[in-house]
Amino acid sequence: MRAHEAGALHGQAGDRGPAWLRRPDDVDALVPQLWARNVSKVDGVVTVAGESVTDLAEEFGTPLYVLDEDDFRTRARAFRDAFEGCEVYYAGKSFLCVATARWVEEEGLSLDVCTGGELAVALRAGFPPERLALHGNNKSVAELRRALEAGVGRIIVDSLEEIDRLVALTAETGREAAVMVRVTAGVEAHTHEYISTSHEDQKFGFSIADGAAFEAVSRIVAAQRPGEGGLRFLGLHFVPPEMDLGGGFGIAYTTQDDPRSPAELADSLLGIVHAECRALDVAVPHLSIEPGRAIVGPTTFTLYEVGTVKSVGLDGGASRRYVAVDGGMSDNVRPALYSADYSCTLASRRSEAPAVLSRVVGKHCESGDIVVKDEYLPGDVAAGDLLAVPGTGAYCRSLASTYNHVPRAAVVAVRDGEEAIRADHFEGARDRAIMGQKRESLAMSEEEKELTAYHEAGHALCAALLPTADPLHKVTIIPR
Numbered sequence: 001m002r003a004h005e006a007g008a009l010h011g012q013a014g015d016r017g018p019a020w021l022r023r024p025d026d027v028d029a030l031v032p033q034l035w036a037r038n039v040s041k042v043d044g045v046v047t048v049a050g051e052s053v054t055d056l057a058e059e060f061g062t063p064l065y066v067l068d069e070d071d072f073r074t075r076a077r078a079f080r081d082a083f084e085g086c087e088v089y090y091a092g093k094s095f096l097c098v099a100t101a102r103w104v105e106e107e108g109l110s111l112d113v114c115t116g117g118e119l120a121v122a123l124r125a126g127f128p129p130e131r132l133a134l135h136g137n138n139k140s141v142a143e144l145r146r147a148l149e150a151g152v153g154r155i156i157v158d159s160l161e162e163i164d165r166l167v168a169l170t171a172e173t174g175r176e177a178a179v180m181v182r183v184t185a186g187v188e189a190h191t192h193e194y195i196s197t198s199h200e201d202q203k204f205g206f207s208i209a210d211g212a213a214f215e216a217v218s219r220i221v222a223a224q225r226p227g228e229g230g231l232r233f234l235g236l237h238f239v240p241p242e243m244d245l246g247g248g249f250g251i252a253y254t255t256q257d258d259p260r261s262p263a264e265l266a267d268s269l270l271g272i273v274h275a276e277c278r279a280l281d282v283a284v285p286h287l288s289i290e291p292g293r294a295i296v297g298p299t300t301f302t303l304y305e306v307g308t309v310k311s312v313g314l315d316g317g318a319s320r321r322y323v324a325v326d327g328g329m330s331d332n333v334r335p336a337l338y339s340a341d342y343s344c345t346l347a348s349r350r351s352e353a354p355a356v357l358s359r360v361v362g363k364h365c366e367s368g369d370i371v372v373k374d375e376y377l378p379g380d381v382a383a384g385d386l387l388a389v390p391g392t393g394a395y396c397r398s399l400a401s402t403y404n405h406v407p408r409a410a411v412v413a414v415r416d417g418e419e420a421i422r423a424d425h426f427e428g429a430r431d432r433a434i435m436g437q438k439r440e441s442l443a444m445s446e447e448e449k450e451l452t453a454y455h456e457a458g459h460a461l462c463a464a465l466l467p468t469a470d471p472l473h474k475v476t477i478i479p480r
């Protein structure tokens, strides 16, 4: 939402939708670049790999994240093939569960995790630890210890305290820690401040410009004890002998976005690295990248059911159509957090009604609870209709909350007409069952009591011991 010193309404005056948003010729048609490869409409109903969303909604409820497994694997392979000879780490923070970790492994990618919880999910999936990289700007001693015990391939250090912790832990355990140093390159990405990470004034990395990176490397080199454990310096997260270029490759959220393919990205990035190395007369480093959203983002759409529709009068006799759905900022906080734009379509039927500029909002107690700020929808959208919002695979489920005690949305993945991950492997569906349909099961099972005990122990790494690894959520809303 735009801020305005005289109040939000003034900031909105005259806003009839962004300049890039065009009234579609056919409001029912899917815009191909926004959707996973196996998504289409059959008689107006969105289907994914042969499963209709009406069936999925009936079986698993809404809101529901719907993942196209084949699309995920295809995008992962495209990065692996385009960046041949480089290490491709899937950024688990974008979306991670046991099943997706296995897909990543099967497609030959490595995996970047950034907390003990994500590490636990990866280990639970049986991911080869030597292909794991541990990120994080504030890794605890327990997280570092677990990483060393598990034998993760590399730890990307982000603070002097962390280097000291690793020196102590390697001395205590006799294990070696292969480390890279995360540096800020002083490059400013033209995106929302909260999602840009390489400029100087933010929490990640060591500055090259102010000498912090030099100090970090010096400390690490001083702590190297070849053949006796200790630290082993691999390189910089962004500089030779190994260079990790990170993630942040864009995807299409709306019709205005035109992302580059993995092959185009590889051409330009590898071209720049080779040219710069030639110019500096240094060897080309071993390269890594860490795509998250560009792999999982477009694979997924979120399915919602419409609950209410209202028209609100604006200045000059105009009105805005507010379409409220049964989720919102609890399943996708990105619009509220950094004004992310999305698009959507009527998913459960065909409509002949003219397109109306609409705002899709959630059910939470915030006026910033916006799902899709501006979209043309058929003018007859009404309670009971299903809406699908594409491009929600990355950082939606990962950032989900239970705000207002709304249960977390379930996740279901579809593969060739079958559900590859059944939603009941995830907490959302179980919570809904606990809260709604199966009230008789409110008493805690032995397993739930055990999970609660783990949670109260306050240790995310306990996830490794659990049947599905998400202890924080497992116990969040079980009534006592």
Ligand SMILES: Cc1ncc(COP(=O)(O)O)c(C=O)c1O
Binding pocket: 091, 094, 112, 135, 197, 246, 247, 248, 249, 290, 291, 292, 293, 294, 394
């Ligand atoms: C170091 C690092 N690698 C990878 C990523 C993943 O970014 P994206 O999902 O945009 O590709 C991030 C995003 O926060 C990051 O900070």
